[in-house]
Amino acid sequence: MHEFTVTPYAVEGDVDYDRLLEQFGADELTDEQIADFPQPVHHLVRRGIFYAGRDVDRFTAAANCGDTVSIVTGIGPSGPMHLGHAYHFYHAKYLQEQTGAYVYIPLSDDEKRFSKELSFDEIHKHARENVRDLVAVGFDPDRTSIVVDTADADVVYPLAAEFATELTPATVEAVYGPPPNVGLGFYPAVQATHLLLPQLVHGPHPTLVPIAVDQDPHVRVCRDLAAKQRYDVEKPAALLSKFLPQLGGSGGKMSSSDDAPSILLTDDRETVREKVLRHAYSGGRSDVEEHREHGGDPSVDVAYQLLFYFFEADDTELERLAADYRSGDLLSGELKRHAADRIADFLEAHQRRRPDGPISEVVEPYRLTDGERDQLSPEVFDDV
Template sequence: MINPWSSSQYFDYEKLIKEFGIQRPDNYFDYFMFRRHLIFGQRGLDYLEYSIKNRIKFNAMTGLMPSGQMHLGNKLSIDQIIYFQSLGADVYIAVADLESYATRGVGFKKAREIAINEYIANYISMGLKPCKIYFQSENYDTQSLSFVLSNETNMNELKAIYGLTDSSSILHVNSPIIQAADVLHTQLKHLGGPRATIVPVGVDQDPHIRLMRDIAKRLRVYNVKVENSKISVYIKGNEDPKDKIDRAMEILAENGYESNANYEYRALYIKNSSVEDRIKIDMILVLEESAINDFAFIEPSATFQKLETGLKGGKMSSSIPDSLISLNDSGEEATRKIKHAVTGGKQTIEEQKKYGGNPDICPVFELYKYHSTDDKYVTRVYDECKGGVRMCGACKSEAAENISGMLKILAEKKDESLKKLDNYLIKRSS
């Protein structure tokens, strides 16, 4: 079982792919995190690819917990958000001030200060273009939708997914529903309606992704399925399905599809379809459905990134300050932390030269692998370490210079970024 609230988990990524049905992200996007397999898995990425190829609007969504510092580990989701924004995504970012208040006692005023100064200013300095950033406590859409979504699950399901017990707090019951509302509300009619929505996460958040995808599926009226290499559409509900079937046949005919109806089975069967038509047909029908269903959502897509190792080994965590580099650290502080990091090197220089190091288990090498976009450079660092050419001290110094340079640029841009907040923060909804 994956626990999204644990701070000390280690993952066998291949095992997770097999056990939880996570799909591989092969050949989707030419981006360094995909090329280096830092993004090791995905759910529903084919909807995103279809939208981009067909110039259909899509969303990118992430959130932040305003209770600590932004660090290199949680920078990775924003790197992806900025990339997807460059492909045309409308970006939404939730500030989880309700959750930070409930779990960590951070007041709303303090949460706002942390969110703006520790996170949002850095997002803008990193290159995030104007988007929609909101606070949970001020967003009526999220709050009201969470009530609707809560009717689509029950305690037995939450116990199975999260390992909750009868003594679990109500907060742990509510939290996944609120997170689902954060993601799904971006598809409400007044925000543009149903769209593919990409959510970059660490694999520890997969339980949340699975739940919100299941809830979105339950709320649909048209259920598009692959049967015998053809596409079938079933109408959910207890009402007479004839009008919905006839309308679906009509709109599909307008798009070149021939269908047979079976009213008794609440179904239509698309004769000239194939497996490859599933996404196109579902996208056609979800837009039609949104006219009669306020909660017609496309199941959100997700990318799963490998968790960056802390400088002391294990998970990068705010509870272990020297395990991470904050984006607000000075260059001197970052250098100190890197110089004291554990490595994959040998015990002596002689052994390092003779046998080479092991960059595959080295947190210092990950600073190159996760935070440099130059593939040739990263490959050279890797090969020099494996070949015994690169020594750990020099490698740390080079990594420190790279990271310090990045932090310096962010610091220099911060004041100017803060002046642009009005282009990002959305007003309280009611």
């Protein structure tokens, strides 16, 4: 049995997603649950990329009835955004379009200071560029809030301090292991604030947290906290995804620290093509003649897997590509060029929507309003 590690701070080895569910205590999505997602069901759910969760039925039932629902999914601003980040946000945008959900996007700049050897200046430089990419996704600004922990500390910190009183060191260590510093020991209370923020603003309602499976510990701790009777909130539902494959293959996740480079949301067409052609692990044969005779294996071919995950929504076209590859009619280089073109098409459209100008103006429509701040922040020096 091969070994692997999956935590919010490290993913190592070839991940066994079924074993991971046993470790985390989550359930694989059933066909009935998948069918209950807003129609048409997004191919990320239909194809099992989002493959497991907790309490997704409450979210889908409320969404299908037109009731209030929300989505929380964020990013740690430790570098440029890449394809491994993009599909979560585009899926959240799709759900917002289908359901009218409020979307909250936390940027955990404090957590990156605690867990990475980065200064706040470096982290905030990444955060500003991440915000431009988040706005380019196309969320409805009237129903979307971007929250940065240190910039919105007047809201985040008092709530996190309140929630921290309910989290014991033993609870945190049982889920995360011993924290390397007191900052990461406190961070689960901040993450709980992120996940409960929509309900603290809009009242109790089903909240869905669509995240990569390595982030599930944050949801587990928050669900335990939300179950306490003193808080008028529902336990947030988790929707867990597999990792977008690394260009170099294996069962890890795409990361900017891989030996094979990640594809950034700011890469141009030539850069995408060079990265895919040079680095994408091939499921093809060692030479053209052998490939024509025996065919390739799309299940391990990274170019095909990128199409399967996100960049080919048409099931019929995807099946045709797989069949042609298995038969040897489609060569590895041809499949790589096709995938590179589809990715570049997506990125060019994303980049056309990516806003320029002062970051304060870019983010302003997505910041918490004065009314929300007044509702959530303690008025220490107001007369009572």
